[in-house]
Amino acid sequence: MKQIDIFGNEIDVNDIGPQQLEKQGGRITLRSYFRNCYGFKDSYYCKNCRYFKKTMRNKKDYFKCLKMGTGRTAATDIRKNDIACNLYEQKRS
Numbered sequence: 001m002k003q004i005d006i007f008g009n010e011i012d013v014n015d016i017g018p019q020q021l022e023k024q025g026g027r028i029t030l031r032s033y034f035r036n037c038y039g040f041k042d043s044y045y046c047k048n049c050r051y052f053k054k055t056m057r058n059k060k061d062y063f064k065c066l067k068m069g070t071g072r073t074a075a076t077d078i079r080k081n082d083i084a085c086n087l088y089e090q091k092r093s
């Protein structure tokens with residue numbers, strides 16, 4: 001069975017797992033909501049995904065996901081070695 005998520009994408013209901021929602025300053029982060037929708041794809045890492053993006057601000061690297069959003073807020077920060085989600089697509093070389 002499929003379901004439309006808050007981002008307008010179709011996902012399999014079986015891929016939605018009960019995840020712990022990550023909080024930041026008492027609030028649930030966008031990243032946590034995103035992960036709750038798309039789950040995890042074991043053995044794959046965000047750094048190898050085509051939607052992974054590295055940006056630099058004030059001489060510091062930040063990592064974002066183009067699917068999740070690239071706002072300046074820390075709520076959309078991801079890490080290179082985060083386990084990939086089910087939207088993972090191999091980066092083209």
Ligand code: SF4
Nearest residue numbers: 046049052065084085
């Ligand atoms: S694996 Fe998922 S969360 Fe990670 S960069 Fe790709 S689309 Fe974003």
